[in-house]
Amino acid sequence: MNDTPDWLRPARAEFARLRPDAAQDAAVLAALTRQLHALHVAPPVDEHRWPRRLAWASGALGTTAALLLSALLLLDPPGPHATPLANAGSGFIPLVPEPEFRAALAAGRSAAVWLQPTELPRERLALLGLPFDAARADEFVRAELMLNPLGQVLAVRLLETHP
Structure with missing residues (x-):
């Protein structure tokens, strides 16, 4: 010490x-x-527990997949069915349901419908159901947008697709 x-x-x-x-x-x-x-005493092993969990997980996965597929089918983006209206003669591709587009054209005689020039990324052509070259995705396409008085885009008309 x-x-x-x-x-x-x-x-x-x-x-x-x-x-x-x-x-x-x-x-x-x-x-x-x-x-x-x-x-650290392990609980008694329930041999029937994991098949139930697997069944629940499979059911949940299947339900989620079905809901996502339904949501994709309910979304109605313009595609191959969105072709210019033959009797409209305008060359516009509707971006809204056809009855709404026709109503806007009919109302266009009495109410204002604006045309807005713009440039769209070429990749947007695929969303319209038109041919699309991925090698030129960074290029732009001249187009006109048809707008209603509230500013909603009703239709698009492509002015040039090749430079």
Whole structure:
């Protein structure tokens, strides 16, 4: 104890007095070991549990896929069926349902319908159901947009598809 500073000697003596003996150490170790084993006891294995989980997961996956497919089918983007109206003679490809487009053309005689020149990315041609060259996707196509008085785009007319 000679190497201990004088001011630490009382604390060291008190610590030695409070230090547990070997029997107390063994009792604490045994109690901790029992608690550890109690925590690691595996629950009884239910052999029929994983097929049920697999069935639920498969059902959920199938339902999700069906909902996504239904949503895609309900979305009615302009495609191959969106061809210019023959009797309209305008060359516009409708972007709204045909009855709404025809109503806008009929109302166009009494209400304003605006034509807005624009340039569309060439990749948009595929969304319109038109031929599309992926090698030229970064190029633009001159077009006109038909807008109703509220600013809604009713139709598009391509002015040039080749540079």
